[in-house]
Amino acid sequence: MNFRESMENVRAPAAHSIPSLEGQVSAEEWQLRVDLAATYRLVAMYGWDDMIFTHISARVPGPEHHFLINPYGLLFEEITASSLVKIDVDGHKVVDSPYPVNPAGFTIHSALHMNRDDAHCVIHLHTDDGVAVSAQADGLLPLDQHAMLVTGDIAYHDYEGIALDLDERDRLVADIGSDKHVMMLRNHGTLTLGKSCADAFMRMYYLERACTMQVRALAGGAKPNWPNQGVPEKTASQGSMAFEGILGMLAWPALLRKLDRIDPSYRH
DSSP states (O other), X not given: OOHHHHHTTOOOOOGGGSOOOTTTSOHHHHHHHHHHHHHHHHHHHTTOOBTTBSEEEEEOSSTTOOEEXXXXXXXXXXXXXXXXXXXXXXXXXXXXXXXXXXXXXXXXXXXXXHHOTTOSEEEEEOOHHHHHHHTSTXXXXXXXXXXXXXXXXXXXXXXXXXXXXXXXXXXHHHHHTTTOOEEEETTTEEEEEESSHHHHHHHHHHHHHHHHHHHHHHHTOOOOOOOOTTHHHHHHHHHHTIIIIIHHHHHHHHHHHHHHHHOGGGGO
16 A cells, blocks of 8 residues: 555544553653654744644664654644654554654654664754755855854755655765764755754754844845854854753753643643
């Protein structure tokens, strides 16, 4: 059965009707589910979502290389800890779920989870400004502090069409290498990874802000004010350690408090 045929009879339930998995999975997995659901809600809150499309995934603790990904068909603002789908690196559901999985999301995310031990969380988005910068020949420019904090950590991957070809995984892995945590998917969007949902989110926050600032700075046609020689490299060095837990440790609890004030149902 092909993907189109498998989708024809899907009638996925609302996320709030899914029984809670709290106590049915390990404490470590439950906390990861809560953090990943929170990441989906934060992406929606910042207006970075693309209806039901794009993906955020997180590797489940343990040697099996299972990971959690969004239930295909739910808006990011609807996703809950219990509705997240657990799959293996071959795209098979590990735990039964009424929701399907987007095969394009599986292709991109499994490539990184399989090959980068530090890729505990992977975020991929299609924002207006992120796609706009990915389509510019020079990519992300060191025009502002936000950009300079991440430009030294950026890799680029050329567009190959919708990511349904598993062979593309090898090229994705080769392009991001072993030490980059941020990627511009050419003509497609943005991607970040981290050792936690907090780290991946903070990298994405700075990347998306930088893309928006670049689009606005160039929109008026004025000549950019380039930073002095050596300053982008200095700034990148200053920021490199911050994305390995420091920013996340400071900002993540505050972000969760904000979500809890708005709608704590992501914790279900």
